[in-house]
Amino acid sequence: MLRLENLVKQYATGDKALRGVDLVVPEGQVMALIGPSGAGKSTLIRCVNRLIEPTSGNIWLKQTQITGLRGGALRAVRRRIGMIFQEYALVERLTVMENVLSGRLGYVNFWQSWFRRFPQSDVAAAFHLLERVGLSEFVDKRADALSGGQRQRVGIARALIQHPDLLLVDEPTASLDPKTSRQIMRLITELARERGLAVVINIHDVPLAQMFAQRIVGLRAGEIVYDGPPDGLTNQQLTTIYGEEDWNQERSSDSEAAELTLEARATV
Amino acid sequence: MAAGRTWRKPPFIRNPWLRWALIIGALVYLVLALSSVNVNPDRIARGMDRAARIFSAFLQPDFTSRWRDIQAGILESLTMTVVSTVAGVMLAIPVGFGAARNLAPLPIYLFCRGIVTISRTFQEVIIAIVFVVMFGFGPLAGVCTLTFATIGFLAKLLAEDIEEIDPAQMEAIRATGSSFPQLLTYAILPQVTPRLVGLSIYRFDINLRESAIVGIVGAGGIGSTLQTSFSRYDYDVSSAILIIIITLVMITELLSGVIRKRLQ
Ligand SMILES: Nc1ncnc2c1ncn2[C@@H]1O[C@H](COP(=O)(O)OP(=O)(O)OP(=O)(O)O)[C@@H](O)[C@H]1O
Ligand SMILES: [Mg+2]
Numbered sequence: 390m391l392r393l394e395n396l397v398k399q400y401a402t403g404d405k406a407l408r409g410v411d412l413v414v415p416e417g418q419v420m421a422l423i424g425p426s427g428a429g430k431s432t433l434i435r436c437v438n439r440l441i442e443p444t445s446g447n448i449w450l451k452q453t454q455i456t457g458l459r460g461g462a463l464r465a466v467r468r469r470i471g472m473i474f475q476e477y478a479l480v481e482r483l484t485v486m487e488n489v490l491s492g493r494l495g496y497v498n499f500w501q502s503w504f505r506r507f508p509q510s511d512v513a514a515a516f517h518l519l520e521r522v523g524l525s526e527f528v529d530k531r532a533d534a535l536s537g538g539q540r541q542r543v544g545i546a547r548a549l550i551q552h553p554d555l556l557l558v559d560e561p562t563a564s565l566d567p568k569t570s571r572q573i574m575r576l577i578t579e580l581a582r583e584r585g586l587a588v589v590i591n592i593h594d595v596p597l598a599q600m601f602a603q604r605i606v607g608l609r610a611g612e613i614v615y616d617g618p619p620d621g622l623t624n625q626q627l628t629t630i631y632g633e634e635d636w637n638q639e640r641s642s643d644s645e646a647a648e649l650t651l652e653a654r655a656t657v
Numbered sequence: 658m659a660a661g662r663t664w665r666k667p668p669f670i671r672n673p674w675l676r677w678a679l680i681i682g683a684l685v686y687l688v689l690a691l692s693s694v695n696v697n698p699d700r701i702a703r704g705m706d707r708a709a710r711i712f713s714a715f716l717q718p719d720f721t722s723r724w725r726d727i728q729a730g731i732l733e734s735l736t737m738t739v740v741s742t743v744a745g746v747m748l749a750i751p752v753g754f755g756a757a758r759n760l761a762p763l764p765i766y767l768f769c770r771g772i773v774t775i776s777r778t779f780q781e782v783i784i785a786i787v788f789v790v791m792f793g794f795g796p797l798a799g800v801c802t803l804t805f806a807t808i809g810f811l812a813k814l815l816a817e818d819i820e821e822i823d824p825a826q827m828e829a830i831r832a833t834g835s836s837f838p839q840l841l842t843y844a845i846l847p848q849v850t851p852r853l854v855g856l857s858i859y860r861f862d863i864n865l866r867e868s869a870i871v872g873i874v875g876a877g878g879i880g881s882t883l884q885t886s887f888s889r890y891d892y893d894v895s896s897a898i899l900i901i902i903i904t905l906v907m908i909t910e911l912l913s914g915v916i917r918k919r920l921q
Contacts, residue, residue, distance in 0.1 A: 438832055468834030478829035482847040491843050495834025502839050544829075551833060 390416045390587045391437065391555055396446035398432050398611075406432040408611040409446070414555075419578050419588040421602035421619075423595060425631050428608040430591040434557040437589070438470045439463060450555060468495030471548030471586075473577070475560040477540040479547075481533040485524060488532050488543050489515045492550035511550070518546040522576060538569040542576070549580055556581055558590040562597065570594070574601045595622070714892035715899075723886065723894045730882030731901060734868040737799045737878050741868075742861045744800075745807025750853075752808055753815030754841065760819060769812065776809025785871035796877030803864045803871070810863075814856055815849065822848045855917040862909040869902050 391414040398407040406429040414420050422430050435441040437448055439455060448455040453466055471492070479488045493511045494502055501507060507515075519525050522542035527535065532543060541561060548556060558577060562570035574590075578601045581588045592598045598605055599619035607615030607622075607630035614629050615622065624636040670676040720727070755761045755769030781802055788798035822845060830844035872880015879902060886894040 440828055440832060464834040464836060466834075467832060470832070472829065472832040474825060474829060476825055478825040480826050480830065480844060480847050481823075482850075483843070487843075491830060491835070492833050494830065494836075494839045494843060499836065499838045499842075502835075503842055547829075547833070 390414055390418075390451060391589070392447075392449040393433075393437075394447040394449075396433070396436060396448065397444045398429070398436055398441065399444045406611055407436070407443075410608075410611070410613060412606065412613065412616075414587045414589060416587055417582070417585045418604060419581060419590065419602050420604045420606060421598035422589055422591045422606050422608060423593070423598055423630065424608035427610075429611040430608055431559055433608070434472075434559055434589055434591060437555075437557055438467050438472060464495055468551050469554045471551045471553035471556045473541070473544050473548050473556065473558040473561050475563045477537070477544045479532040479540055479543055482531060484529050484531055485519070485535070485543050486515060486528045489519060489546045489550055492547040495551070514550055515546070518550055521580070522546050537565050538573065541565065541569075541573050545573075545576060545580065549584070553586060556586050556588040558588060560591050560593065563593060570597060571600075578602075595627070711892050715896040717893055718896035718900055719891070719893035720897045723882075723891070723897075726882050726885070727879075727894075727898055727901065730872075730879035730898070731905070733796050734865065734872070734878035734880070737796050737803060737868045738861065738864045741800045741803030741807060742857065742864050745804045745860065745864075746811060746857045748804070749808045749811035749815065752812040754819065754845075756812055756816035757819035759822075759824070760841075760845075769816075773809050773813045773816070776805055777813065781806050781867050781871055782874055785874050785876040789875045794875040794877070794881075799868060799871050799876035799878055802876055803867055806867065807860050807864065810860055811853075811856055815853055818849045818852050819845060851920050855920050858913040858916055862906065862913050865909050866906050 391412075393410055393412040396407050396410040396412075397405075399405050410433060422433065424430055432441060436443040437450075437455065439458070443456060446456070450466060450469065455463075455466055458466055480491065483491070487505065490505070490507050490511060493507055496511075497507060516525070516528070519528060522545055524539060524542055524546070527539065532540060535543065544561075556577070561577065562573055565573060574597055577588065577590070580586075590598070590602065599622065602619055605615065605617065605619050605622055606613055607626065609630050615626050627636050628634065668676060670679065752769045752772055755765045756773055758766055761769065784805055785798060785802040788801045792798045792801065826848065827840065827844040830840050835843065868878045869880040869883065872878040872882070873884045875881060875884075879898060883895060883898045883902075886892075886898060
């Protein structure tokens with residue numbers, strides 16, 4: 390499905406963000422990409438749809454070689470790849486419906502999109518998806534009037550209406566509370582399973598990754614240092630990925646910490 | 658005990674010699690400059706006399722005797738304002754997009770910035786004189802002047818606005834496989850439209866004001882009528898014209914203020 394071969398990214402500033410990454414994600418797999426800040430997770434998934442230009446290496450989506458595509462061919466492969474962002478990246482001044490339909494931009498011509506005359510099948514799909522993510526009452530609300538969790542649902546609908554083969558997800562829950570985070574992760578993984586999509590999710594929350602992903606890849610300083618099942622992630626592996634830390638203490642106090650933050654919020 | 662320690666703001670120029678030299682130099686220059694202006698009390702007295710006549714005429718504005726000329730001038734000014742604002746906005750939008758560094762490739766960027774800079778360097782009156790020389794007296798020169806000035810004003814502010822948009826929204830729309838025109842209309846226009854509309858309306862009332870000024874150098878409109886009345890010593894007519902200009906400007910300013918507030 391998705392295949393990376395010796396992917397290297399060196400920024401103009403000289404930072405080597407990726408140092409030869411080899412990775413294969415098969416059809417229907419939900420893969421979580423974890424690693425410390427600056428490990429290159431965002432760089433990796435942005436290279437896949439060429440929002441960032443990789444320095445060298447190859448990327449394949451099914452039979453299509455993404456690296457080296459230009460113009461119309463690049464746009465055609467981008468519409469097969471849905472993307473979900475940490476800060477939702479909705480167009481704030483457009484309505485929920487317009488944001489969802491913008492996922493179809495790659496399929497319609499300029500005048501159709503300018504006059505908002507999308508094919509009826511697209512509109513029907515948008516209504517269906519909005520119902521599925523629980524936002525059918527917000528169709529004509531402006532995106533900036535929504536809460537974080539609601540915005541991320543719009544982001545999910547926008548990515549899925551593309552009918553993608555692959556979903557790239559960059560820290561979908563980093564700005565959400567623990568409960569909403571789980572709901573969003575559940576929604577993404579359920580929808581992906583229904584449609585048989587491959588998913589790459591960048592995520593900082595290791596327990597959440599273990600709960601929802603079938604496979605975990607650990608990235609450190611631009612190199613893969615762990616690749617295996619969620620329950621194979623031992624304390625020693627975590628140390629390899631993130632560096633020295635008392636993981637048992639961290640993990641057992643996780644739920645406590647969540648409660649504490651909730652309490653703190655309530656008292657403020 | 659630290660009570661005895663004093664503090665003063667450090668002087669702007671540390672070196673006392675340099676400081677005093679600059680102060681004394683500035684004073685000497687001021688005295689010399691004043692003495693070179695050549696103030697002539699006789700001319701001032703005569704000027705006062707004329708001023709008294711003008712002001713007394715101004716207290717009795719005459720709207721009726723030249724009403725036809727005034728009416729024609731006002732209509733011409735309004736036409737100039739509308740035409741130049743519409744044309745200016747339409748031309749400023751592409752120039753503004755081209756002058757935004759985060760969108761345009763370098764050659765286009767430099768070209769559009771060049772247009773903006775030329776338009777903003779020269780005061781309207783100077784541009785108006787050039788156009789009057791090119792096209793002769795009349796509203797065409799005025800329309801060209803105001804259009805040109807509108808391009809510089811709007812394109813610059815639009816470009817700055819575009820450079821400050823949220824890049825994440827742009828990235829998200831690009832990631833859907835949209836084309837460049839779709840990227841402009843879905844990711845960028847929604848972010849800049851409210852301000853663009855507000856600025857266009859604001860420019861409308863600047864253009865109305867400027868249309869009276871460029872008329873004085875012969876570029877048509879109410880300014881030309883005003884100029885004629887002055888040269889005929891019809892100060893009561895001038896007074897009527899000024900009152901009308903002030904009222905018009907105040908009305909458009911009020912309206913544009915209300916509209917712009919609604920847009921927020
Ligand atoms: N636009 C850029 N220009 C230069 N260097 C960059 C740029 N973006 C990222 N980097 C560098 O590349 C490295 C990887 O960054 P990246 O954003 O991919 O990390 P990340 O794993 O996503 O981190 P986080 O978890 O904080 O999001 C970092 O060292 C960063 O400084
Ligand atoms: Mg990141």
